[in-house]
Amino acid sequence: MSTRTPTPVIAAGLLLFFSLFLSLSLQAGGRRRVVAASPSSPMTIEFLGTAGVLDVGRIAADGTKRNSTIQTRTVAMRIGPQSREARGTATLYAFLEIPDPHSIVRVNGVVLSSTPRVIMRDVPVGIRVTQRIEIEIPKDAPEGALQLSIGWTATE
Amino acid sequence: MKKLAFAAALLMVTSAALADTSSGTLTVTGTVESSINLTIESAGGTTSGTGTAAATSALGNISKYGSAPTGFTLARGASNWTLSSTVGVKVDKANLTSTDYTLTAQLGSAPASGIDWKLNGSTLSDSAATTLTSTGTYGSTGSYSWDVVVADSAAAAAIDNAINFTATSN
Numbered sequence: 001m002s003t004r005t006p007t008p009v010i011a012a013g014l015l016l017f018f019s020l021f022l023s024l025s026l027q028a029g030g031r032r033r034v035v036a037a038s039p040s041s042p043m044t045i046e047f048l049g050t051a052g053v054l055d056v057g058r059i060a061a062d063g064t065k066r067n068s069t070i071q072t073r074t075v076a077m078r079i080g081p082q083s084r085e086a087r088g089t090a091t092l093y094a095f096l097e098i099p100d101p102h103s104i105v106r107v108n109g110v111v112l113s114s115t116p117r118v119i120m121r122d123v124p125v126g127i128r129v130t131q132r133i134e135i136e137i138p139k140d141a142p143e144g145a146l147q148l149s150i151g152w153t154a155t156e
Numbered sequence: 157m158k159k160l161a162f163a164a165a166l167l168m169v170t171s172a173a174l175a176d177t178s179s180g181t182l183t184v185t186g187t188v189e190s191s192i193n194l195t196i197e198s199a200g201g202t203t204s205g206t207g208t209a210a211a212t213s214a215l216g217n218i219s220k221y222g223s224a225p226t227g228f229t230l231a232r233g234a235s236n237w238t239l240s241s242t243v244g245v246k247v248d249k250a251n252l253t254s255t256d257y258t259l260t261a262q263l264g265s266a267p268a269s270g271i272d273w274k275l276n277g278s279t280l281s282d283s284a285a286t287t288l289t290s291t292g293t294y295g296s297t298g299s300y301s302w303d304v305v306v307a308d309s310a311a312a313a314a315i316d317n318a319i320n321f322t323a324t325s326n
Contacts (some may be wrong), residue, residue, distance in 0.1 A: 043176060043177070043178035044178055044179065044180055045178050045179060045180030046180065047180065047182055050182070052180070052181060053182075053183045053184075053185065054182055054183070054184045054185070055184075055185045055186060056184060056186035057186055057187070058186070058187050058189050059186050060188075060189040060190075060191045060250070060251075061191045061193065061248075061250030061251065063191075063209075065248075069250070071186070077180070079178045090176075090178065098183075102188075105184075125178075133182075133184070135184065137188055139248075139249070139250040139251065140251075141188060141251055142188070142253065143187075143188050143190040143251045143252065144187070144188055145185070145186075145187055145188075146184070146185065146186040146187065146188055147184070147185050148183075148184050149181050149182065149183045149184070150181070150182045151180075151181055152179060152182065153178070153179045154177065154178040154179070155176070155177050155178075156176040156177075156178075
């Protein structure tokens, strides 16, 4: 039976991790402190005034010679908890969580797909921002209910 | 090489742990409704508003022994005379599976005595709609013959009227 000794690489990694833990402990002053904190939860993007549902109502062709009808709405949102001033910036991505096969969705002019795309960079965190959403319905799309979901992700 | 890989992995872990990510979902609802749109594409006379649903055709002063208005021909009969032209009507559809439509026409008011308004050879009235076609093709302009028949006995007066077209998807 042979035993293997840790390689120098693993040993270096372990040393680095222990060093990090040690430094964290030292920053706390070496004393155990009790800090009140809410349970950790991921930051959310909150839609203001829409409760996460945007109803564009009845969509009918406008009688022009265009081959599609476009409904435009502006939605307000906030990234992260509310604050008086921006707490930094984030890059905002959007994608179609649930696509509608007969419509084209744009946010700030960017056509959405199932793959997240950058909608806006340097979006202020903690304060209200607005996004322009366009829903384009081609004339050859069938009538009926429209339902789609836009997923949003912000990375600070 | 192993050292480099380990260091790179460590850096990636550290980087991921530092990035804050927020997420949310916006549900969009609505109802797509079918619709059709009728436009007058052409007509005899001096027209305005073509390409819309409310066109106007001015014939000016007309008489049996005068000249025909712009876009009309004049035929003199034994006891009447007829101004002839065409009206072009287009019906577009959107979000509709229907393949054709029915087009009717009806006068907006009773015609002056001695005046007959005809489309496709059928005399129009203000009390009932006249069917021009029951198999209209969407997106193409249908041309319908338009005649105004004036009896020699008709009083010299304005003949103003309106032809109201109605398209219904089949």
